[in-house]
Amino acid sequence: MTDTASAKTEVRQLDSVIVRFAGDSGDGMQLTGDRFSNASALFGNDLATLPEFPAEIRAPQGTLAGVSAFQLQVASHDITTPGDAPNVLVAMNPAALKKEVHRLEPGGTIIVNEDSFEERNLSKAGYAESPLDDHSLDAYQLFRVPMTTITKEVCKDLGVKPRDAERSKNFFALGLVSWLYHRPSDTTLDWIQTKFSRLPNVAAANTAAYKAGHAFGETAELFHVSYEVRPAQLPPGTYTNIDGNTALSWGLVAAGQLAKVPVFLGSYPITPASDILHELSKHKNFGVRTFQAEDEIAAVGSALGAAYGGNLAVTTTSGPGVALKGETIGLAVSLELPLLVIDIQRGGPSTGLPTKTEASDLMMAMYGRHGEAPLPIVAAYSAAQCFEAAIEAARIALKYRTPVILLSDGYLANGTEPWVLPDVDSLPDISVPFATDTNGVDDDGEPVFYPYLRDPVTLARPWAIPGTSGLMHRVGGIEKEDVTGNISYDPGNHQLMTDLRQAKIAGIADDIPATMTAGDIDDADLLVLGWGSTWGSITAGMKRARAEGHKVAHAHLTHLNPFPADLGDVLLRYPKVIVPEMNMGQLSKLVRAEYLVDAASVTKVMGQPYTAGEIYTAIVDALTGEEGGNR
Amino acid sequence: MTDVVVPETSKTDWTSDQEPRWCPGCGDYSILTAIQLMMPEMGLRREDTVFISGIGCAARFPYYMNTYGMHSIHGRSPAIATGLALARPDLNIFVVGGDGDMLSIGGNHLIHVLRRNVNLTILLFNNQIYGLTKGQYSPTSEIGKVTKSTPLGSLDEPFNPVSLALGAEASFVARTHDMDRQHMQEMIRQAHDHDGSALVEVFQNCNVFNDGAFGAITKKAHRAEMLIDLQAGQPVRFGPDLNKGVVLDPSGCATIVDVTPENEASVIVHDPSHPDPSLSFALSRLSSGPYEPTPVGVFRSVRRPDYAGEVSRQLANAQDTKGPGDLGKLLNSRPTWTV
Numbered sequence A: 001m002t003d004t005a006s007a008k009t010e011v012r013q014l015d016s017v018i019v020r021f022a023g024d025s026g027d028g029m030q031l032t033g034d035r036f037s038n039a040s041a042l043f044g045n046d047l048a049t050l051p052e053f054p055a056e057i058r059a060p061q062g063t064l065a066g067v068s069a070f071q072l073q074v075a076s077h078d079i080t081t082p083g084d085a086p087n088v089l090v091a092m093n094p095a096a097l098k099k100e101v102h103r104l105e106p107g108g109t110i111i112v113n114e115d116s117f118e119e120r121n122l123s124k125a126g127y128a129e130s131p132l133d134d135h136s137l138d139a140y141q142l143f144r145v146p147m148t149t150i151t152k153e154v155c156k157d158l159g160v161k162p163r164d165a166e167r168s169k170n171f172f173a174l175g176l177v178s179w180l181y182h183r184p185s186d187t188t189l190d191w192i193q194t195k196f197s198r199l200p201n202v203a204a205a206n207t208a209a210y211k212a213g214h215a216f217g218e219t220a221e222l223f224h225v226s227y228e229v230r231p232a233q234l235p236p237g238t239y240t241n242i243d244g245n246t247a248l249s250w251g252l253v254a255a256g257q258l259a260k261v262p263v264f265l266g267s268y269p270i271t272p273a274s275d276i277l278h279e280l281s282k283h284k285n286f287g288v289r290t291f292q293a294e295d296e297i298a299a300v301g302s303a304l305g306a307a308y309g310g311n312l313a314v315t316t317t318s319g320p321g322v323a324l325k326g327e328t329i330g331l332a333v334s335l336e337l338p339l340l341v342i343d344i345q346r347g348g349p350s351t352g353l354p355t356k357t358e359a360s361d362l363m364m365a366m367y368g369r370h371g372e373a374p375l376p377i378v379a380a381y382s383a384a385q386c387f388e389a390a391i392e393a394a395r396i397a398l399k400y401r402t403p404v405i406l407l408s409d410g411y412l413a414n415g416t417e418p419w420v421l422p423d424v425d426s427l428p429d430i431s432v433p434f435a436t437d438t439n440g441v442d443d444d445g446e447p448v449f450y451p452y453l454r455d456p457v458t459l460a461r462p463w464a465i466p467g468t469s470g471l472m473h474r475v476g477g478i479e480k481e482d483v484t485g486n487i488s489y490d491p492g493n494h495q496l497m498t499d500l501r502q503a504k505i506a507g508i509a510d511d512i513p514a515t516m517t518a519g520d521i522d523d524a525d526l527l528v529l530g531w532g533s534t535w536g537s538i539t540a541g542m543k544r545a546r547a548e549g550h551k552v553a554h555a556h557l558t559h560l561n562p563f564p565a566d567l568g569d570v571l572l573r574y575p576k577v578i579v580p581e582m583n584m585g586q587l588s589k590l591v592r593a594e595y596l597v598d599a600a601s602v603t604k605v606m607g608q609p610y611t612a613g614e615i616y617t618a619i620v621d622a623l624t625g626e627e628g629g630n631r
Numbered sequence B: 001m002t003d004v005v006v007p008e009t010s011k012t013d014w015t016s017d018q019e020p021r022w023c024p025g026c027g028d029y030s031i032l033t034a035i036q037l038m039m040p041e042m043g044l045r046r047e048d049t050v051f052i053s054g055i056g057c058a059a060r061f062p063y064y065m066n067t068y069g070m071h072s073i074h075g076r077s078p079a080i081a082t083g084l085a086l087a088r089p090d091l092n093i094f095v096v097g098g099d100g101d102m103l104s105i106g107g108n109h110l111i112h113v114l115r116r117n118v119n120l121t122i123l124l125f126n127n128q129i130y131g132l133t134k135g136q137y138s139p140t141s142e143i144g145k146v147t148k149s150t151p152l153g154s155l156d157e158p159f160n161p162v163s164l165a166l167g168a169e170a171s172f173v174a175r176t177h178d179m180d181r182q183h184m185q186e187m188i189r190q191a192h193d194h195d196g197s198a199l200v201e202v203f204q205n206c207n208v209f210n211d212g213a214f215g216a217i218t219k220k221a222h223r224a225e226m227l228i229d230l231q232a233g234q235p236v237r238f239g240p241d242l243n244k245g246v247v248l249d250p251s252g253c254a255t256i257v258d259v260t261p262e263n264e265a266s267v268i269v270h271d272p273s274h275p276d277p278s279l280s281f282a283l284s285r286l287s288s289g290p291y292e293p294t295p296v297g298v299f300r301s302v303r304r305p306d307y308a309g310e311v312s313r314q315l316a317n318a319q320d321t322k323g324p325g326d327l328g329k330l331l332n333s334r335p336t337w338t339v
């Protein structure tokens, strides 16, 4: 489709472009952004996306509260973030313009749906006068496009009612922006046909609107330049564009296959974790059982029951749900059964920011249980990497018979990126044997089964599932005697069991990869230590700093308990350490306590991921003496 | 698990090596003995049998059975057992708990497990008191109960566990008491044979904190007068010479009357398998506490699909229509491109 730009239009090459679509919740901006991403992915660009939507399903129409936005960066090279300041803002109504325009780069492009800038919408957005006419946007390149009018016009002959036709205006916008950036149209048009095959009227209207938008760009003589972003030179392989929650769900399906046990998911709907429940419920043919429980507690309880029965048991949650699961996770620590607890972190406390990202559950994962209840923590660092993280969390849970908390967040959950599909045969075997035989003799010399006789290396206890003859045993939350598992209130035994549970988790440090490092590993003046979804922003921010000659290294943690065995050495290797986190400094506290290192905290809790620019600034500030501080 | 013939067992085989730690004279002992005695006749294997409990005196039960077992969390046993039943429909799962465990902290899980009809035999030991925490009133204690936490008497309306279960769409509900081993065993046997959730309320004496709570109805001398023995297909009659009966009064309430030749025909005939639970519910409302004539027996027993079976059926259907899961296919199920 690169030949559709008219002769009058100049075509410029770009390395990358950042587009932000914004409109009312009912305007279909998420869909528009998603389609633009997919067309770009199939075209071969690297990309990263950031959907941002309100927690309300339909906030009052036309208001600032109802604005839903979708930002993406597409590039001809490897990128790791959805970009900082957008080059283009598509604003479908005054509220979207008002709320989003401040993000735009200086001199950036604004494309508005002119039709929506009428009195009612203007006043709902708090504009006394139309910003299209009062010169307040003079610093930008403003394009006024009557999207609704044209869309209605082209739909007139299709027999589509005007009201329905109006709903297709997001496809007009998509067509226009697709023209502007030379996106292939076939991907989107095919998708429309498939998606709306049962609603031929809707399919026809969306197609007509898309084509009209595309043609408008070409013929309206409004746009004198269009842009090309060439495909990226990504490593060879087969790619798909994937979001974190889907990658995580597929990772769970894969983990069940690799462990050769059925997957059980007990879950209660909660944003932004619910999509994992939705996705897994589609894969029953893999033997995946999904159970929508009556509450968060029953969700994790049912998972623990399934774990006792020999399944790869999973529970998913977010926000306050994590707090509700605490007691059962404690029981799982005590029972020493494999259990995967997946926390898609969101802004808190309480209901907090349900649809916005934050990474503030690290301390909760680490210590959020009564008593001494250590457990391993794994964190995903990119949308696609959620697949691998799920398998790794399952591997640890199964091998060490322990609950594992896997931390993702709202940004990873909903954001997408191209993922090079792994070779299925190369995935690890994570299966563990069930106990089938007695493992000791009692005082009378009779063979017996000791449910708490540990593997000398892993310290894991045998996993004997109901149905296994001769191994009947009882487990429970009361402290158990070492080896026999019988109830014991003996003081020395409690100390021993507490030590053993701790040692089992600490020992996992020998069974996880060394700290992931990048940048000027040998001679950096500053180390940026990160965990979770900040990986992309730190990577991009560090790149900028290094391009200016700063010596910076990046260490990123995928395992937060235990820490990788070499983390202490890594931290002490560099004169300065900063720890940017989407919380008030939780990891920095942990590493300061553990390694007595002067790791400076950099914090941000605004419901949005770090931009590369913010990380860059934090790096430069730290290097030039300004302490890392609160954003 | 491959043997077709279940090996013969005795009570000893079902008894674990752990010494029960209930107070001497506690009703829990007689329930434990009744169950250990009946297990060999149930045609079950110990390794396929699991007892799941919450927290409380009753919840210590699993430790004393030589089966698989889990002493879990206060209130959560129905939820944990649900997960186990879904993962392992091949098992015989018993859930044991008291009135505080199942009706207070775990009330939510109990009603949901009943409405879903998960294949579980749920034994609710009702002693109308908190035992393990030393004597506070429970959700089944009568109004005005003077306890450590209610020195001036409790103010809460108690639950009637049978009414609650019927309201929660339970497909099997029965009531028995710890003074009649045979009746207990019969109720538990029927509950176990039932497909789906089966709730058995067992009146259980806590001789330390609520001694004699059920004495007025369960003492041998009082039983004929005070226990209304529900029998499927039989008129609801009781009394030393069956001189009392239950009829519906004009407003639709179940009422006890002296049976006369004139009213004999209007005595309710008990039908626990009736699709509508209304009459069973009316029977459950006959007594508001263990001091007036109280029905025992099976209130309701209807067939409904077992939840775990339905879940398994959906899985089997998915495999039939989509074929067994293929990971490579799944990863390629979205639009892909090759570099």
Ligand code: SF4
Pocket: B021, B022, B023, B025, B026, B027, B028, B057, B058, B127, B131, B132, B205, B206, B207, B208, B209
């Ligand atoms: S406190 Fe009551 S219920 Fe508990 S063991 Fe003692 S007698 Fe039994």
